[in-house]
Each structure stands twice: as C-alpha cells, then as structure tokens.
Amino acid sequence: MKIDYLIVGQGLAGSLIAWQLLERGKRILVVDRDEEVTSSKVAAGLVTPLTGLRPGITPAFEERLLTAKKFYWDAEETTGARFFYHLPIAKLFRDETEAEAWLSSDTSEGKPLHPYLAPLGLTPGLLHSEHGGLKMNGGGWLNVPVFLEATRQHLLERAAYAIGRVNADEVTTSQTSAHWRNIEASKIIFAEGWRSRSNRFFDWIKMHSALGDILEVRIPALTGLSEIVNRGAWLLPLGGDRFKTGSNYRHNVTSTIPDETGRTGISGKLKTVTPLPFEIIGHQCAVRPIIRRSQIFCGIHPAYPTIAYFNGLGSKGVVNGPWHAARLAAHLIDSEPLPQEADIRGNLI
Ligand SMILES: Cc1cc2nc3c(=O)[nH]c(=O)nc-3n(C[C@H](O)[C@H](O)[C@H](O)COP(=O)(O)OP(=O)(O)OC[C@H]3O[C@@H](n4cnc5c(N)ncnc54)[C@H](O)[C@@H]3O)c2cc1C
Structure with a gap:
C-alpha cells in the first residue's frame, strides 16, 4: 500500500497532524496502539489564557489560543461531535502576594480590565476565596477523549485508521520513502507521546x-x-x-x-x-x-529525510498543538521553515 504519510500514534499530536494533512488532500494512515490509558485520554484538557504569577499574554500565545479555538470549533462542525466548551475560569488568589500581583497589574487605579479579566462574583462559603479572585474569560475545556473518538471516526470513514503497534526497529528507509510492513510512505511521522523515548530514531531527544x-x-x-x-x-x-x-x-x-x-x-x-x-x-x-519546559518539538529527522516527529505537547498541548500541527504540515508539504525553537534539526539535544 502506497501512501503519503504514515502517522504513528493517535493521541492529541497524531490527531492534530492527521487533520492538517487530510485538509491538504494527503493520503494518510494513522496507526495507534489503542491503549486504555494515555496522556491524551486522561488529560484535563484545560485551556487557560493567563497563567503564572502576573496576568500577561504574549502575542504569540494569543495567536496559538485563537488558532486552537478555531480549529476545535471547525472540527466540531465537520464531525458533528461536541468537544470544545468555552468556559470562564474563576481564578482565586492563594495569598495576598498573588492577589496584589494580579490586581495591581491590571485592575487597580481605574485602569481598564485586561480583555481576558473581569470582576468575579462569589457565593461565600463554597470556595476558598478569602484573598479574592478574578474571572478569566477566553479559555475553556477540550474534552480530549471525545475529540479523539470523533477524530478516529473521521479517519475510519476515510480508511485512514488502523490499530497496531509500529515498532521503529521494523521501519526501513530510503532517500524517498519509508517502509513498515506492506506500507510505503513518503514519510513516517512518529507522534508516540512519551513512548518515543525508546524509538531508535528519536532516543537522543531528552524526554x-x-x-x-x-x-x-x-x-x-x-x-x-x-x-x-x-x-x-x-x-x-x-x-x-x-x-x-x-x-x-x-x-x-x-x-x-x-x-x-x-x-x-x-x-x-x-x-x-x-x-x-x-x-x-x-x-x-x-x-x-x-x-524541556513543555516545548513542542517537530520536524524531519536530521539524518533520515523520510522520518518525522511531532511530540512534547506537554501541559499546554491543547492550546499549542493546533498551531504547531499547521506549521509542521506546511513544513512537510511546502518546505516552509518551522519555528526555530520547535525544529528538531535546530535543537540537537
Ligand atoms: C493528568 C494530566 C493532565 C493534563 N492536563 C492537561 C491540560 O489541562 N491541558 C493541556 O493542554 N494538556 C494537558 N495534559 C497534557 C496532554 O495530555 C498532552 O499534551 C497531550 O495529550 C500529549 O499528546 P500526545 O499525542 O503527544 O501523546 P499521547 O497522548 O501519549 O499519545 C500517543 C499515542 O500514540 C500511541 N503510540 C505510542 N507508541 C506507539 C507505537 N509505536 N505504535 C502505535 N501507537 C503508538 C499511544 O498508544 C497513544 O495513543 C495533561 C496530561 C496529564 C497526564
């Protein structure tokens, strides 16, 4: 069987790159071990616009957030399933220092509220809110297992999904194609989550x-x-x-x-x-x-031009994943450069 891309793993990473490549008209096959417990199946799926000690959002993160929301809403429309929920977040301060940092940077002295923040109405006694809090808008929740199942159905309808385990030791490569069993692909993309630690092509990446x-x-x-x-x-x-x-x-x-x-x-x-x-x-x-610190790594193997990688989605994978999947697809199909910090070729670690 001859295809464009064999994707190994249908967690969040494998699903996201599969959507991008299908949208670009590529012939793909996704092979997944169908394990009961994986990071994606357990993940909370929270989308939190503002984190850390002080509220702040970089333009790069905001672009990823908007890309993610649009992607999930579009995928809902295509599949008819419901998995993305736009929910406000009640950010409760743990102590006076945190309260001061958040309030002084944004809401004090009559300055306008940050577009993501609003006053929070609280019913006393239900939550520990003795130091106050703010309402954070613009975030939400991806029900990841439902998204994965909707994606699996979408792939099955296109004969693009199979249960199995791709052992990297069984993969052979040439300059123009990679082979696994009876499959010949222009590229094999490994999206195995933490299991890639024992993949012979990528065991040099510190996971x-x-x-x-x-x-x-x-x-x-x-x-x-x-x-x-x-x-x-x-x-x-x-x-x-x-x-x-x-x-x-x-x-x-x-x-x-x-x-x-x-x-x-x-x-x-x-x-x-x-x-x-x-x-x-x-x-x-x-x-x-x-x-590293939840840094997504992706791209083409420095020594094997037909082997690629998409991994490291970490604790913000739901937000960062769709933007990086789009970049990776453009890199694989149109040779567009990847963001330097994400390109495995530029980060031999
Ligand atoms: C407790 C917890 C809470 C989290 N909360 C959040 C959150 O709130 N927000 C957020 O953005 N992220 C969160 N995450 C992180 C999120 O789960 C990850 O960013 C993301 O799901 C990782 O996806 P992945 O596809 O890279 O890996 P995985 O989910 O591990 O998927 C890899 C897939 O590949 C398959 N596979 C592996 N090797 C092979 C092989 N050789 N052949 C075939 N198939 C293979 C596996 O079976 C699996 O299905 C959380 C994670 C955990 C554990």
Missing part, C-alpha cells in the same frame, strides 16, 4: 516523564457550578455534582496504576480549593510527554 493524577469527585453543594475554578489546583465541572480535579507532576514515575500517593495528594489540593465535603468516584493517571 521527561511526568505522571499526573486526576480525581473525579462528587460535591453536591457545588451542583450547577458553571465555571472552571483555579486556585493552584483546579476544579472542572462535568455536569450536576460531578467534577474533575487535579493535578500534579510526579517526575520519573511511569506506572499508570492509580495509587494512594496520587489520591492523597490530589485530595489535599482539592481541600485548598473548597472547604466542602466531597466523595471520590474515580482516579486516573498518565504520563505527560515533556521536552
């Missing part, structure tokens, strides 16, 4: 594993809450009295069997967000693929 835990909880007294809450830890409303909450970074832990350490850690964090009683009804954890 950090950072396990993250997420709990699903019931909080009856917060029934009907319509905002994501962020107070270091976050609380995501799923409807009724159900919420997701997390997360943490457990470096060098790669077992995805939920354990007491993760459960206790996230429960403790949730107690800093709300004083209300909660019941834990679910616990999942997965390994994030992190390169």
